[in-house]
Amino acid sequence: MRIACITADGRGETDRLISEAAATLEAEGFVLNGIVKVLQDMPESSHHCDMDVRVLADNRTIRITQSLGEGSDGCRLNPEAIAQAVAAVDQASSLAADAFILNKFGPEEAEGRGFRAAIAAALEKEIPVLVGLSAGSRKEFAEFVGGMAETLPADADAILSWVRG
Numbered sequence: 001m002r003i004a005c006i007t008a009d010g011r012g013e014t015d016r017l018i019s020e021a022a023a024t025l026e027a028e029g030f031v032l033n034g035i036v037k038v039l040q041d042m043p044e045s046s047h048h049c050d051m052d053v054r055v056l057a058d059n060r061t062i063r064i065t066q067s068l069g070e071g072s073d074g075c076r077l078n079p080e081a082i083a084q085a086v087a088a089v090d091q092a093s094s095l096a097a098d099a100f101i102l103n104k105f106g107p108e109e110a111e112g113r114g115f116r117a118a119i120a121a122a123l124e125k126e127i128p129v130l131v132g133l134s135a136g137s138r139k140e141f142a143e144f145v146g147g148m149a150e151t152l153p154a155d156a157d158a159i160l161s162w163v164r165g
Contacts, residue, residue, distance in 0.1 A: 001123045003145055004162050005105070005133040008154035014132040015039065015103055021130070021159045022056060022101050030163070032056040033092045033122065034101040034115070035085055053085055056101060057092030082108060089118045097127050099163050104132040110140035119144075128163055 008014040015037040022036045038052040038061055051065045062085045066078040100122035108114030122129050131149075133141055141149070152158050 001126065001148060002128040002150075002165075003119075003123060003131070003148055004129070004150040004152045005131045005141065006152045006154055006159060007133050007135070007138075012037075012039075013154065014134070017154060017156060017159060018101060018103050018130065018132050021156060021163065024156075024160060025099065025163060026056075030098040031096060032099055032101055033095070033097040033127075034089060034099075034118070035103055036101060037103045053103065055085060055088045055092070057095065057097070058088065060088060062088070077108070082114065086115060086118065089115060090121075093118055093121050097122070100127050100129045102129070102131045104134065105137050105141045105144075106134065107137070109144070110137045116144065128165075130159065130163060 006014060006017060008017055016039060019036040019039050022032055025032060034056050035053040036056065038054050040052070050063065052061050052063050054061050062081055064078055064081040064085060066076055066081070068076060100119065102115050102119065106114065109116050119129055119131070131141070150162070152162055
């Protein structure tokens with residue numbers, strides 16, 4: 001079983017590295033499952049919290065945040081949209097894949113939900129798993145993988161070499 005995580009300094013840097021790695025791998029003919037964040041410029045007036053993810057198996061885009069309206073201090077994850085993304089990834093889990101990529105092991109996964117089952121299924125099939133990881137979920141991720149994860153440097157070449165490995 002191969003699983004690796006990456007954490008990069010700077011707002012959105014982990015997402016950028018993982019999304020760009022997925023695009024490079026797809027261009028090379030790799031078959032991927034999982035999700036990556038859709039990289040987009042945020043307007044000055046936004047809260048910088050709208051998030052779209054791309055389901056790698058079918059190239060579908062899903063907005064996983066919801067607006068709480070004018071005057072709110074932030075956005076919230078949309079549980080229905082996350083469930084839709086999880087279902088799309090689970091549905092593709094029966095297909096062959098060269099790698100499983102998850103943009104972020106986040107609060108849903110830390111609480112035992114989200115993409116945990118998809119990660120476990122990929123590992124059982126000996127599909128390499130690459131996960132973005134924030135400091136806030138590090139402890140829960142370590143408990144989930146039981147020390148099996150390799151920590152990669154925040155470097156595009158290192159990420160690509162590991163997945164190709």
